[in-house]
Amino acid sequence: MKCDYACGTAEHGTSRRQFLGGLATGVGALTLGGSASWIPVAAAEQLKQTQKRILTFFLHGGVSQLESWDPKPNTVWGGPFRSIATSVPDIRISELLPFTAQQMHHLSLVRGINTKNSGHGPGQIQMTTGRNPMGAEQPHLGAVAAKALTPDSFSLPGHILIKGGGSSGGAAAYLGPRFAAVTLEDGKAPQHSQLPNTVSGEAESRRQEFRRSANDRFAGRRRTADTDAYTLSFDQARELMARREVFDVSKEPARDHELYGKSEFGQHCLLARRLLEEGVPFVQVNHSNYDTHYENFDYHLEQLGEFDRPFATLVNDLHERGLLADTLIVVMSEMGRTPKINPRYGRDHWGTAWSVCLGGAGVARGAVVGKTSSDGMKVVDREVDHGHLFHTYLQAVGVDTKQEFVIGGRKFPIADPAKGPISELLA
Amino acid sequence: MSEELKKTDAKELKDDDKNKPAPAAAEPVEPAQIKADPSKTHVVATWKYERPLTACRFDPLGRYVFAGTEDYTVQRFDLKDGKPTPLLGHESWCRAIGFSPDGKATFTGGYDGRLLWWQTDADSPTPLRAITAHNGWIRALAVSPDGQQIATCGNDHLVKVWNAADGSVIHTLTGHESHVYNVAFHPDNQSLVSCDHRAIFRHWNLSDGKEVRTFSAPTLYKYDDKFRAHLGGARSLAFSGDGKLLVAGGTTNVTNALGGILECAAASFDWESGKQKLLHVTKEKNRGTIWGLAWHPEGYWIGMSGGRNALLVFWKPDQAEEFAKFAMPEIGRDFALHPDGLQAAVAMAESQVRICRLTAKA
Numbered sequence: 168m169k170c171d172y173a174c175g176t177a178e179h180g181t182s183r184r185q186f187l188g189g190l191a192t193g194v195g196a197l198t199l200g201g202s203a204s205w206i207p208v209a210a211a212e213q214l215k216q217t218q219k220r221i222l223t224f225f226l227h228g229g230v231s232q233l234e235s236w237d238p239k240p241n242t243v244w245g246g247p248f249r250s251i252a253t254s255v256p257d258i259r260i261s262e263l264l265p266f267t268a269q270q271m272h273h274l275s276l277v278r279g280i281n282t283k284n285s286g287h288g289p290g291q292i293q294m295t296t297g298r299n300p301m302g303a304e305q306p307h308l309g310a311v312a313a314k315a316l317t318p319d320s321f322s323l324p325g326h327i328l329i330k331g332g333g334s335s336g337g338a339a340a341y342l343g344p345r346f347a348a349v350t351l352e353d354g355k356a357p358q359h360s361q362l363p364n365t366v367s368g369e370a371e372s373r374r375q376e377f378r379r380s381a382n383d384r385f386a387g388r389r390r391t392a393d394t395d396a397y398t399l400s401f402d403q404a405r406e407l408m409a410r411r412e413v414f415d416v417s418k419e420p421a422r423d424h425e426l427y428g429k430s431e432f433g434q435h436c437l438l439a440r441r442l443l444e445e446g447v448p449f450v451q452v453n454h455s456n457y458d459t460h461y462e463n464f465d466y467h468l469e470q471l472g473e474f475d476r477p478f479a480t481l482v483n484d485l486h487e488r489g490l491l492a493d494t495l496i497v498v499m500s501e502m503g504r505t506p507k508i509n510p511r512y513g514r515d516h517w518g519t520a521w522s523v524c525l526g527g528a529g530v531a532r533g534a535v536v537g538k539t540s541s542d543g544m545k546v547v548d549r550e551v552d553h554g555h556l557f558h559t560y561l562q563a564v565g566v567d568t569k570q571e572f573v574i575g576g577r578k579f580p581i582a583d584p585a586k587g588p589i590s591e592l593l594a
Numbered sequence: 595m596s597e598e599l600k601k602t603d604a605k606e607l608k609d610d611d612k613n614k615p616a617p618a619a620a621e622p623v624e625p626a627q628i629k630a631d632p633s634k635t636h637v638v639a640t641w642k643y644e645r646p647l648t649a650c651r652f653d654p655l656g657r658y659v660f661a662g663t664e665d666y667t668v669q670r671f672d673l674k675d676g677k678p679t680p681l682l683g684h685e686s687w688c689r690a691i692g693f694s695p696d697g698k699a700t701f702t703g704g705y706d707g708r709l710l711w712w713q714t715d716a717d718s719p720t721p722l723r724a725i726t727a728h729n730g731w732i733r734a735l736a737v738s739p740d741g742q743q744i745a746t747c748g749n750d751h752l753v754k755v756w757n758a759a760d761g762s763v764i765h766t767l768t769g770h771e772s773h774v775y776n777v778a779f780h781p782d783n784q785s786l787v788s789c790d791h792r793a794i795f796r797h798w799n800l801s802d803g804k805e806v807r808t809f810s811a812p813t814l815y816k817y818d819d820k821f822r823a824h825l826g827g828a829r830s831l832a833f834s835g836d837g838k839l840l841v842a843g844g845t846t847n848v849t850n851a852l853g854g855i856l857e858c859a860a861a862s863f864d865w866e867s868g869k870q871k872l873l874h875v876t877k878e879k880n881r882g883t884i885w886g887l888a889w890h891p892e893g894y895w896i897g898m899s900g901g902r903n904a905l906l907v908f909w910k911p912d913q914a915e916e917f918a919k920f921a922m923p924e925i926g927r928d929f930a931l932h933p934d935g936l937q938a939a940v941a942m943a944e945s946q947v948r949i950c951r952l953t954a955k956a
Contacts, residue, residue: 228852240686241666243645247687247705247731332822431822456821461854461901462883468749468773469791469823508646508664510925510943511854511901 219528219564220443220494221312222485223451224478226470227333228458229290231504231514232543234261234467236522237278239543244506247464255533263471266479267524272533273482273491274526275592279537279546282502282553285516287458290501295336297557297582303340308560309449310339310346311581315566316448322406323413324349325448329435332455341574344396348451354435356414360407375405413445414438426480433477440481443494457500460513482526491527495563498524499556506543520546523556529563531594554586562588629892630936630952632908635920638937639949641676643669647941649689649928650886653714655697656932659939661947662688668702670719671947683710683721689928690735692744694758701758703732703746709756723761727754734776734831739783743800747774753788755800765803769796772824776831776842780865789828789842793861797868809868811861814844818851825851830887830897833865839911840865843884843897846873858882858899862911874909876916886929886940896938898929904940906950922948 233239238250238261250259253271260268260276267274282293289300296305306314313325328337328348337348349357362371382398412418416438427433432454439450454474459466478498485491503521504514520539526532538548558568561582568582649662652673659671660681668681668688681702690703693714699722700712707730711723730749737744743764744756753767753774772791779786785806786798793815797806815826830843839862845851846859858881860874874895882901890896890908894917899905904926908918926948928941940948 247664249686249706332820456823456852458852461852461856466823466852510646510927512927512943513854 218318218446218448218493219316220447220490221308221316221449221560221564222439222443222481222494222496222527223308223449224474224496224498225291225295225333225451225453226457226474226498226500227453227455228500229287229502229504229516230457230471230500231459231463231467232278232520232522232539233504233506233514234263234464235471236260236276236524237539237543238262239506239541243542244508245543246508248467258533258535261471263467264475264479266476267482270479270482273486274496274524275531275534275536276522276524277536277551277556277589277592278522278539279549279551280503280518280521280523280553280556281546281550282518282521284518285502287501287516290516290518291334291336293553294499294501294556297554297586304338306340306342306346307337307348308557309337309348309451310342311561311566312449312564313339313346314342314572315561315581316564318446318448321446322403322410323442323445323447324403324407327351327442327447327450329354329438329442329450329452331431331435331453333453337451341577341579342572343392343574345399351414351438354416354431354438356411357404357407360404360411360414362408375401413441416441423484426484427477428480430473430477432473433480436477436481440484443485443490444488457504459504460509460515461511463504463508463512463514465512485527493528495528495530495560496526497560520544525560525563525592527563529565529594530559530592534592536589536592549589551589552586554583555589558582558586558588559592562593628936628953630890631954632894632896632906632918632920632952634954635906635918635938635950635952636955637922637948638951639676639947641671641678641947641949643678643945643947646943646945647927647947648687649691650939650941650947651691651693651930652932652937652939653697653700654693654695654933655714656934656937657697657715659930659947659949660691660700660702661939661941662691662702662928666704673949676947679717679719681710681712681719681721683712683724684708686731690732690746692735692737694737695739695741699758701735701737701744703727703735705731707732707748709735709744709746709761711761725756725761727756728752731773733774736777736779736786738779738800739781743779745777745779745786745788747777747788749773751790753777753786753796753798755786755803765798765800767796767798767803767805769805769808770794773827775827775829778831778833778840781833781835781837787831787840789831791827792824793826793828793842793844795828795840795842795863795868807868809863811842811844811863811870813846813859813861813870813873814842816848818848821850821852823851829883829885830860832887832889832895834889834911835891838865839863839871839889841874841887841889841895843887845883846875847879854881854901856881856883856901858884858897858901858905858907860884860887860895860897860909862895872912872914874907874914874916876905876907876919880905880907885927888929888931890931891935896929896931898926898940900926900928900943904942904948906938906940920950922950924948 239245253268292300309326317325339346427437502518505517571578645665669678684704686705707728709727710721728748755765793811828842843860845856848856862872882899884897886898895909904922906920924942924944
């Protein structure tokens with residue numbers, strides 16, 4: 168659903184600035200149709216210290232649970248890879264993730280996911296919005312997180328997608344374009360965020376002054392969410408241009424480049440750390456190439472080989488920097504892959520029994536929730552779906568998901584009211 | 595095996611008996627006196643197994659077909675009756691099988707990284723020697739023409755040369771920067787060639803283990819900007835009998851590797867210059883990978899494309915397109931040529947070995 172608050176309601180008047188101001192001072196808090204008692208912060212410094220963040224890794228195409236979080240070696244559909252021990256006794260994961268295995272004590276696994284869907288598009292919607300793809304468009308997890316977690320006077324976007332392959336997404340729906348994803352294509356700073364050489368500083372100032380004047384005049388008569396977002400986008404763009412080096416991963420020390428590696432994904436993980444350290448509430452890093460209908464094992468070997476070390480490095484790095492306690496990490500896909508190996512050494516789409524890995528802020532460490540059958544074909548214990556996961560992610564960072572957003576006088580449940588969190592995962 | 599297939603098989607073997615030693619004879623099999631006729635290729639036997647197959651090879655005496663399977667075993671099918679005997683020892687899939695030239699020893703390399711030695715005709719085969727050869731998969735192995743060395747390659751980016759007699763390592767060859775997909779000895783017994791995921795070939799001098807040169811097959815590789823992935827490499831590799839040609843099998847014209855939108859192909863190289871001579875393709879585009887390759891003693895290549903079916907493709911060295919082909923409906927995963935040059939085996943994803951005969955039906 169599109170955000171349209173050109174209705175003169177009180178909620179319009181208490182939109183972004185007051186909402187964020189309330190959050191920063193602990194006075195009002197979110198426009199949630201009432202209480203908003205999570206993040207009880209009173210000062211900027213405290214806010215910085217307890218600022219919750221979410222970092223998601225979206226493995227586009229559908230990573231195979233059997234080649235990652237739920238290996239079943241030497242079973243009928245187990246495939247050729249073996250399982251390995253991890254830093255948590257009794258948890259074994261695929262041998263394709265040896266570095267991640269050493270960080271398992273920071274992470275947990277949900278192995279009983281049944282999203283009852285095996286399509287890329289619907290799966291992506293399910294996993295990023297917590298809802299089934301029907302009816303009105305729902306906001307992406309990043310948009311919800313940005314609205315709920317972005318501090319007042321934060322000069323960077325609250326919802327950033329580091330895109331290295333895979334689709335974009337990140338719609339804010341009724342929350343308004345303010346919370347839609349700002350995409351860093353190939354990990355580069357947002358497009359057009361550098362003043363052209365042909366425009367002098369003085370000319371730029373005059374230009375902006377004229378723009379503000381014209382905007383104010385227009386807004387006095389025909390203000391809408393879209394015009395606000397339009398205006399905001401200019402303000403944000405100027406702030407962003409002033410802080411453009413935040414997106415420049417080359418500013419990180421050489422030692423860290425060495426640790427994360429020179430691969431595109433390694434660089435994106437390092438950039439994600441840089442953004443999280445700057446307080447960006449939601450960062451998504453895409454990694455693609457998991458839709459392996461053909462030669463599943465060869466390509467998972469390649470892709471997870473690229474994923475493993477930088478991801479594990481980032482988990483450990485956030486821990487050592489004291490950021491992991493306030494940063495929820497989620498590794499998700501739009502679905503899993505079939506236990507059955509097709510004749511072309513491939514695995515096809517499978518949403519019936521698959522896994523997600525998560526850790527950090529607000530979740531138990533070293534836990535496994537849910538279980539699949541020995542052949543991997545079905546969930547046999549603690550079945551959950553995208554709705555439960557969505558509640559879990561947000562509650563882990565302090566969002567009361569039973570609340571509602573009130574936009575234009577209408578109430579929008581933050582998460583599917585028919586579902587709840589995976590309570591045993593919440594710390 | 596069905597009664598009908600038994601009869602057919604028996605008849606074919608009877609025909610063979612007129613012209614060459616019986617396949618079960620314990621002497622090296624000489625090429626048949628009768629010539630193969632690829633255009634007459636037909637299936638003479640189908641042996642079912644309980645699980646999908648991953649690889650196949652005939653032993654040099656032509657008595658057995660050894661097949662890797664998805665249940666971590668290698669099955670030895672007796673060519674006389676198709677009866678399987680398990681070789682238990684690997685802890686993952688096996689797709690690398692080779693033999694000593696006299697046929698007495700069998701070598702298998704597994705995705706568990708282990709290289710195993712076996713007595714080829716043991717009643718109840720057990721590993722005679724096991725070594726951890728690579729960190730990660732052994733993707734392929736080759737035995738030197740004199741039988742003294744075994745070469746393996748794996749996911750640790752290494753090529754290793756082993757003493758076949760005692761299992762000691764002779765050379766550890768470094769230089770590949772991606773997973774090494776295949777390895778082959780030159781018939782002169784002096785050189786080894788390996789090929790990796792990015793279709794980079796490395797030529798090694800066996801006397802000192804030094805790299806002689808590198809060359810590449812751009813026709814078998816691409817970096818896909820959309821998928822952000824390297825796609826390609828030699829899934830099969832073979833020299834011509836005189837060592838003048840090297841052919842690497844794989845895929846070309848890849849538009850969606852993950853979905854199998856690609857075409858089978860084999861790149862032929864002039865060994866002396868390292869230049870690509872031809873890209874062998876099929877007249878009618880075939881969505882598959884050349885999983886198996888062999889040089890036929892009568893002077894042509896046989897490739898097996900698996901992807902949408904199992905397609906045997908026969909290429910003359912100087913022609914890009916095939917002069918004959920034979921398709922089977924199941925999807926093939928490997929191919930081997932019998933030492934008599936008249937029979938071929940195809941390991942099928944659908945849990946069976948197909949034995950084909952490259953002559954007219956009797």
